[in-house]
Amino acid sequence: MASITQDMRFRLSLIKYAERYGVSNAARKYKTNRQYIYRWKNRFDGSWDSLSDRSRRPHHHPNQHTTDEAELISRMRRRNPHAGLVIFWVKLRQKGYSRSISGLYRFLKKQGMMAVHPPNPKYIPKPYEKMDYPGQRIQVDVKFVPSACLKNSRVIGKQFFQYTAIDEYSRWRFVEAFEEHSTYSSAQFVEHLIKAFPCRIECIQTDNGTEFTNRFTTHRDKPTLFQKCLEKHGIRHKVIRPYTPRHNGKVERSHRKDNERFYATHLxxxxxxxxxQLKVYNRRDYNHFPMRPLGWKTPNEVLWDYLRSV
Known part of the structure; x- marks a missing residue:
């Protein structure tokens, strides 16, 4: 028994009064009829459970599934244990089943015959690849400047872009502002990055944007200006898996920090x-900000420590 309700206490009091003073007096005192009192007196066996309400759910329904339909569903479920509701319903209709899909759902739910879905294959990430020296691989990406930061009538409606490069070994970062989002701007950015970075760059990793590659365009075999620039300097170009920005996670994370520490407070x-403003922010804030992956050193400290050791 879950709990003793007020109705159960009322019925027990009613029965005790009727046994002591009679059913008629109990009916007048409790403002009820004699049939009600006799029903609960006959049902009462000394336990609280006998005074609880019984289920009013009907034992049968005129539209319930027939025995043949139940056998058909059971037989089809054994053959199709993983079939979803819609697919299972269509298969049943091909066998002569005429009930609605909602009626089938209620029957399966009541009988405990819902589909058993096999577990999804667990994603096993690749081991994290650490770089051994600066310039071994640099992540490059483009960020659209939020339009809410543009406050002059001359620039409202325009789009500015932040090109970002992060060295995976030292987290040293180089950024540059551009008015154009194109492969020409990407090639210019690489030229400026090569001059600013104190080590030789072996590999640059990007996403599959058209400013970097024609991989998903009609000219997929034609190299972009960005790729030609990399080839000229002997830099290998690596593209990440499509729609997987986490593979460029370091530069993506830096863009999220830019929103919090720069774009949220600057106009x-x-x-x-x-x-x-972008140049000052990157020089003062990012490359001089201690990071946990670097042992709470700044990117500049890690980079210059390596250069002094070689």
Whole structure:
């Protein structure tokens, strides 16, 4: 028994009063009829459970599944244990089943015959690949500047872009502002990155955007200006798996931090203003900010420590 309700206490009090003073007096005192009292007196066996309400659910329903239909469903479920509701319903209709899909669902739910779905294969990530020296691989990506940061009538409606490169070994970062989002801008960015980075760059990793590669365009075999620039400098180009930004996770994480620490608190009144503020922010804040993966050193400290050791 789950709990003793007020109705159960009322019925027990009613029965005791009727046994002591009679059924008629109990009916007048408790403002009920004699049939009600006799019913509960006959049902009462000394336990609280006998005073609880019984289920009012009907034992039968005129539209319930027939024995033949139940056998058909049971037989089809044994043959199709993993079939979903819709597929299972269609298969049953091909065998002459005429009930609605909602009626089938209620029957399967009541009988405990819902589909048994096999577990999804567990994703096993690849081992994290650590770089051994600066320039071994650099992640490059483009960030669209939030339009809410543009506050001058000359720049409202325009789009500015932040090109970002992060060295995977030292987390040293180089950023540059551009007014154009194209393979030409990407090639320019690489030229400036090579001049700014103090080590030789072996590999640059990007996503599959058209500013980097023609991999998913009609000219997939034609190299972009960005790729030609990399080839000219002997830099290998690596593209990540499509729709998998976590493979470029370091630069993606830096863009999220940019939203929190830069774009949320700065306004730009011209492209020149944006470019100047971005340069100052990257020099003062990011490359001089201690990071846990670096043992709480700054990217600049890790980079110069390596250069002094070679």
């Amino acid at each position: 730009f009144y011209s492209f020149e203003d944006f470019a100047a």
